[in-house]
Amino acid sequence: MAVNSPIPVASDLKPVDGIELGYAEAGVRKANRKDLLIMKLAPTATVAGVFTLNRFCAAPVQVSKAHLEAARRSGEPICALVVNTGNANAGTGETGLAAANQTCATLANLLGCNPAQILPFSTGVILEPLPVDRIEAGLPAAIQNLRADNWLNAAETIMTTDTQPKAASQTVTIAGKTVTMTGISKGAGMIKPNMATMLGFLAIDAKVAQPVLDTLVKQAADQSFNCITIDGDTSTNDSFMLIATGVGDLEVNSVESPEYAALAEAVTTLSQRLAQAIIRDGEGATKFITVTVEAGLNVEECRKIAYSIGHSPLVKTAFFASDPNLGRILAAIGYAGVDDLNVEKINLYLDDVWVAQNGGRHPEYQESDGQRVMKQSEITVRVNLGRGVATATIWTCDLSHEYVTINADYRS
Numbered sequence: 280m281a282v283n284s285p286i287p288v289a290s291d292l293k294p295v296d297g298i299e300l301g302y303a304e305a306g307v308r309k310a311n312r313k314d315l316l317i318m319k320l321a322p323t324a325t326v327a328g329v330f331t332l333n334r335f336c337a338a339p340v341q342v343s344k345a346h347l348e349a350a351r352r353s354g355e356p357i358c359a360l361v362v363n364t365g366n367a368n369a370g371t372g373e374t375g376l377a378a379a380n381q382t383c384a385t386l387a388n389l390l391g392c393n394p395a396q397i398l399p400f401s402t403g404v405i406l407e408p409l410p411v412d413r414i415e416a417g418l419p420a421a422i423q424n425l426r427a428d429n430w431l432n433a434a435e436t437i438m439t440t441d442t443q444p445k446a447a448s449q450t451v452t453i454a455g456k457t458v459t460m461t462g463i464s465k466g467a468g469m470i471k472p473n474m475a476t477m478l479g480f481l482a483i484d485a486k487v488a489q490p491v492l493d494t495l496v497k498q499a500a501d502q503s504f505n506c507i508t509i510d511g512d513t514s515t516n517d518s519f520m521l522i523a524t525g526v527g528d529l530e531v532n533s534v535e536s537p538e539y540a541a542l543a544e545a546v547t548t549l550s551q552r553l554a555q556a557i558i559r560d561g562e563g564a565t566k567f568i569t570v571t572v573e574a575g576l577n578v579e580e581c582r583k584i585a586y587s588i589g590h591s592p593l594v595k596t597a598f599f600a601s602d603p604n605l606g607r608i609l610a611a612i613g614y615a616g617v618d619d620l621n622v623e624k625i626n627l628y629l630d631d632v633w634v635a636q637n638g639g640r641h642p643e644y645q646e647s648d649g650q651r652v653m654k655q656s657e658i659t660v661r662v663n664l665g666r667g668v669a670t671a672t673i674w675t676c677d678l679s680h681e682y683v684t685i686n687a688d689y690r691s
Contacts, residue, residue, distance in 0.1 A: 281442055281443055281556070281560040281564075282559045282560075282564055282565065282567040282656055282657070282676070283559065283656055283657060284443070284556055284559040284560060286443050286444065287431055287434065287444055287445070287446040287447065288431075289428070289431040289432075291448060292428070292431055292446050292447075292448050293430075293448040293450065293459050293461050294427035294428045294430075294459075294461070295427070295459050295460065295461050295482040295483065295484050296321075296427070296484045296526045296527065297323065297324055297484055297525060297526040297527075298318055298319070298320055298321070298324070298427070298482045298522060298524050299318070299319045299425040299426055299427050299429070300316065300317070300318050300425065300426065300427075300429035300430065300432070300433040301316070301319070301420075301422055301423065301424045301425035301426065301429060302315060302316050302317075302421055302429065302432050302433060302435075302436040303315040303418070303420040303421040304417070304420075305363070305413045305416065305417030306410075306413050307363050307364065307365035307403070307410055307413055307414065308364075308365030308366055308404070309365065313435050313436040314363060314364045314365050314417075314436060315361075315362070315414060315417045315418070315421050316360075316361070316362040316363075316421065316433050316436040316437060317359055317360070317361050317362075317386070317418070317421045317422060317425065318360040318362075318433070318480065318482075318522075319358070319422075319425055320357060320358060320359060320360075320522060320524065321524050321525060321526055322356050322358075323356070323486070323524065323525030323526055324356055324357065324522055324523060324525050325356075325487055325488070325489050325492050325523045325525065326347065326350075326356075326357040326398070326492070326520060326521070326523075327347075327489070327493045327495070327496040327520070327521050328343065328347060328398075328496060328518055328520040328521065329496055329497055329500045329504075329518070329519050330343070330344060330518050331513060331514060331515060331517035331518070332513065333513050333514065333515045333517070335369065335370060335515050336369070336515055336516075337367050337368055337369035337370075337375070337401060337405075337515045338368045338369065338371055338375035338376045338378065338379040338401075338409075339379045339399040339400050339401045339516070340400075340515070340518060341376065342376065342380060342383065342398075342399055343399060343400065343518065345395075346383070346394075346395045346396070346397065347398065349395045350395065351489070353395070355393065355395070355396055356396065357397075357398055358387070358390055358392035358393075358396035358397060359386060359390055359392075359396070359397055359398075360397070360398045360400065360520065361382060361383070361386050361397060361398070361399050361400070361418075362400040362402070362436070362437055362478065363401050363402075363403075363409075363414055364401075364402050364403050364436065364437050364438060364439055364465075365403040365404070366401060366403045366404055366407055366409050366410065367401050367402055367403045367404060367405045367407075367514075367515060367516050368401040368409040369401070369406070369515035370405050370406040370515070371407075371408055374408060375408070375409060378408070378409040378411040379401075379409070380394065381411050381415070382397075382409075382411055382415070383395075383397035383398075385418060386418055389418055389419065390422070400516070400518055400520075401516060402437065402439055402465065402478055405515060430446055430448075430461050430463060431444060431446060433446075433463055433480075434446040434463040434464075434465070437463065437465040437478055438465050440467045440468055440562055440685055441465055441466070441467045441560055442467070443560060444463070445463060445464045445465060445553060445556040445557065445560065446463045446464075446553075447461070447462060447549055447552045447553060447556070448460065448462075448549075449545065449549055451545045453485075453529055453538055453541040453542055453545075454529065454537070454538050454541075456527070456528040456529040457527075458483060458484060458529050458542065459483070459484050460481060460482065460484070460545065460546065461481070462479065462481030462482065462549055462553050463480055463481075463553070464477070464478065464480075464504075464553040464554065464556060464557055465477065465478050465479075466478065466509075466557040466560075467509070467557065467560050467561055467562045468509060468510060468512075468561070468562040468682070468685065468686060471507070471509070471510070471511045471512060471513050471586075477514055477516075477517045477518075477519075477557060478517075478518055478519075479504055479519040479520070479550070479553055479554070480519075480522070481499075481519075481520070481521050481522070481549060481550060481553070482522040482523075482524060483521075483522070483523050483524070483527075483542075483546065484523075484524050484525075484526055485523050485524075485525070485527045485529040485530070485531060485542065486523065486525045486526075486527065486529065486530040486531070487523035487525075487531045488532045488533075491531055491533065491534055491539060492521060492523055494534050495521060495534075495539070495542070495543055495546060498543055498547065499519075499521065499543070499546045499547045499550040500519050500550070502547050502550070503547060503550035503551040503553070503554040504517075504519050504550065504553075504554045506582075506671075506672060506673045506674060507554045507555070507557055507558050507674050507675070508558075508586060508589045508590060508673060508674075508675050509557070509558060509562065509564070509675065509676055510562075510590075510678075511586075511589075511590040519550075521546070529542070554674070555567075555674050558674045558675060558676050559676075561675075561676035561682075562681070562682045562685045562686065563678070563679040563680065563681030563682035563683075563684070563685055564676035564677060564679070565599060565676075565677055565679055566598050566599070566655070566656055566657070566658060566676060566677040567656065567657045567658075567674070567676060568589070568657075568658050568659075568660065568674070568675050568676060568677065569657075569658070569659045569660070569672060569673075569674055570585045570588050570589050570659075570660045570662075570672065570673050570674075570675060571585070571659065571660070571661045571662070571670065571671070571672045572584045572585045572662045572670065572671055572672075573661065573662070573669075573670040574664045574665050574666060574667055574668065574669075574670070575666060575667050575669040575670065575671070576666055576669060577667070577669045578669045578670070578671050580615075580617045580620075580664075580669070581669050581670055581671035582671040582673065583615050583616055583617060584611075584612050584615040584617060584662060584664070585662075585671055585672070585673045586615075586673060587611045587612065587615035587616075588608055588611045588612065588660060588662075589673050589675035590611075590675075591607060591608075591610075592678055593607045593610075593611075594607045594608055594611055595676070595677050595678035596677070596678050597653075598658065598677040598678075599678055599679045601650060601654045602650075602653065603629075603649030603650045603652075603653050605627070605635075605649055608627060608634075608660065608662075609622075609625075609627065609635060609638075612625065612627075612662060620664070620666075621665070621666065622638040623637055623638040624637065624638070624664065624665030624666060625637070625638050625662065625663065625664060625665060626662075626665065627660075627661070627662055627663075628659075628660070628661040628662075629649055629652045629653070629658065629659075629660060629661075630652045630655070630658060630659050631652075632648045632649055632651075632652055634649060
């Protein structure tokens, strides 16, 4: 079960004017499960996304990027997004590209738009051909139950090894105008987004100019989905999409405006909730861990050290065992690749416990204090580098026996 993460309640997820969601049981990999999702957009919508930097990026990622670029050139709006779970359509070559394009063409025909106005997304097993015939057969059912209040069903439809759906909403007031936003995400393993098996979709009802939305999605991703790691593996399918439906009262046309600053803060906050929900539901996770590195020369080196700690199997297994073997954290700091780091200036804290002072064990540190913190389900690791003013925070989880079990049995 996810770490301190209640299952979303359908009534808490607010409909966003200008987007409808429909799902179907297409039998992509397993029968009798929701596995096909359509998100139909108002013609006023603008759409922006960030995608995996894995060079083996999946066919739907390639097609979605091409269709977004085509929409920029033609001025035609994106009509719908289509998502399947159970099959990643990655490592499938030209056949996979043809399957993704065929899915777009079939849905476009049903909705009365051009194939280039459809964005496809897939998640699931890599290196297997996409059963496009099953997806095509399921599209009419997904269209038939399109509804504005289908967010929880949508979150359930995109799950793979997730133990629970991930969804959240919030309403904010900006310049006297109400803005509603709701988002969903999925992911539990193969998680270290690098953008951009992780998917995230967030819709807002504001009018946002395309160049502004392009900036906003990158800013939000950089402070949320690009700050999480479960196992250090970057998926072939990572995508985070931001949709501004354009039917609300707020209009944002400049990144220099106070309205943009307020909207960016709200979108980033909700994105962080969705990103952290992925970590809380990490495969086999029993603990949610925040790693903050501060007083660095720049954000890049702070993140490098934070990820070195968050990726270390020795650190992660120590957290799982509640074993205060905290020298492992110092070792991870040391091999992070910051070559001119002066370890004699480093201080390490575990929640309220000062573990290491000026590169060595704090004279008052007691292992019993470290173990007290390690037994908690939520833990903060704080590293002070003593060399600047930059800071960075990532979120990760422990590494348990269950992680190995899940990934050993994933395809069976």
